Amino acid sequence: SLLVQHQTQPNQMVSFRKKKSSKNLDTTTLKGVEGAASSPSENAADDSREPETTKAPIPSRPPQMEDIPDLLETMTTEKGEKSAAATKRIYELCDVGHKQNRVPMVCSRDYDVLTPLAQCLSQESGDGRHLACLALNNLSIPTENKRVMALGPSSSAVIGGLCKVIAEDKQESYLCCICLMNLSFLEASITTMLQHSPVPDGSDPIPPLDNPESQIRILEKLLKNAPAVPKSGSGKSEGVRWACGLIKNLAKSEENAALFGQTDIPKCVVGNIRNTTAPPSRWTSNSLEDFSLFVILNLAQWPVSKQALIEAGAIDVIKPIMAEGDLQGLKATMACAFLGAPWTDFPEGGSTAAASISELMTNIIEKKGKDGQYAYGVFKLYTATKAYRDLCYAANSADGDVGESNTKVLAVPSAVALCLQVVSDLVLAADDELNGGSKYVPDVKSAEYSAAAVTYMLPAILQAGDPPRKSIQSEKACGEIATMLTQYANLVGTSSQGKESALESSEKIKAASGSARPILEISHEAWTQYRKREGQPLDQFLSQEKGIEVDESGPLDFLPCMNSESQCAIL
Secondary structure, eight states: OEEEOOTTSSSOOEEEOOOTTOSOSOOEEEOOOTTOOOOTTOOOOOOOOOOOOTTSOOOSSOOOGGGHHHHHHHHHHOOHHHHHHHHHHHHHHTSGGGGGGHHHHHHOSSOOOHHHHHHHTTOSSHHHHHHHHHHHHHHTSSHHHHHHHHHSTTHHHHHHHHHHHHHTTOTTHHHHHHHHHHHTTSGGGHHHHHTOOOOOTTOOOOOGGGOTTSHHHHHHHHHHTSOSSOOTTSHHHHHHHHHHHHHHHHTTSHHHHHHHTTSSHHHHHHHHHHHOOSOGGGOOTTOHHHHHHHHHHHHHTSHHHHHHHHHTTHHHHHGGGGGOOSHHHHHHHHHHHHTTOOGGGSGGGGHHHHHHHHHHHHHHHTTOOBTTTBOTTSSOHHHHHHHHHHHHHHHHHHHTTSOOTTHHHHOOHHHHHHHHHHHHHHHHHTOTTOSSOOSSOOOHHHHHHHHHHHHHHHHHHTOOOSSOOOOHHHHHHHHHHHHHHHHHHTSTTOOHHHHHHHHHHHHHHHHTTTSOOHHHHHHHHHHHHHHHHTTOOTTTTSOOOOOOOEETTEEGGGSOOSOTTSOOOOO
């Protein structure tokens, strides 16, 4: 059976093993973890049977690693049953009962199993092709193997062979999509993978979008040619499903998103959600709908691809999903924020959106997931902070120049403190001479988005106490936060937008220091408590301008020392 690790795992892989009592090699079962339900309809229909191998001259004993050179020679020099039987033995060496062989088979310099397996993908005989797909899938699971398979000397043959099977619409097409998806979990490989654009030897390179044989055009054709409502479990629907899983991973790169935005793929994934008959509460992990919504989320966060989603009507299609209080609701909420949905589109006055995204930010920083929804590593901090920033922008726009009723929904002290924490952690990390810096070093983009979120929340953060009063605590909070934001603005790596946003906030916060600001006070206290727990220096953002002391003789700083070897003596 085919084992699918749960969608919420940061490295979800699909592996294959042979059922002892079945002729089918690839009946698929969703094996959920973290409380996810298995889907009763997730069996992949496939008519292939194990090849008849009784006539092939292979030893009756189980295959051993030392047999690999002879098996590879048989695979490449023989045809038909003999070649398929040798391929079957290679598959058996890396099946679920022999996981320990997978890394040595790919990373050993003693032999190359990848090129012969890739060559088997072009066989007309279904048996050898099918077994090669199964072996490549299992070999694509270990992280060490992904780098070799996606970026190594055989990568062009492997990716080219898999894409060719998909392009020819063979019955193993969905297995090839799964294998490519497994490889795409190595984020270092995703840009190179989508650039796959084969040309005849000696020909000039062709950009992927101009080449119908490129991976991106093959995936686009697969999605465009799928029936509007494919039969569940059919080979065609499985191909589309796993292709969307692959695209979900590939769309994590802005460079890749720019390519996807120039195809019909955004329109196709929006169509997948629009045409489904299953309610979001019934969408299982790794389902077509689950993958499609992930693709929308990943493409929505990049300006280079979000316009294509807007033109495809994505906001209206995914807006109803926001009311779901689970993973699908979270994904739809973040996607709507990225796509610029108006504040009135967010359910319950935006309160559920604010709570779920700030919780996600916290979980990412604390390196934990949420039971039954997502594991640590599924979402990046820059995705969560950008979603919060865009949500803050929508609320701020709805408030206009008067009031703070909408931004107040977002400006809860814990969320404000979290944004301050992300920015200050980057400032501390940038100071090489500082002891007791941050243990969690955020990326530059996350700090920029967090600073911008603070700017958009300022109308609520700086709301004066009722009745108005003076507060030493607020004065201290204003001074420290303004200093921290100014230090962030002056960092070398801060973008022009980040600098502008931080300096604007700093000036407004400084100007507000005369009166009590309850939300700012509580947020500052929570931020200070975090820094204490982390052992960070608490004087880093205190103003150093304490003034010059004087007595009747003049400024004390300029009095001469009586003895340069000792302390200054004040006369």
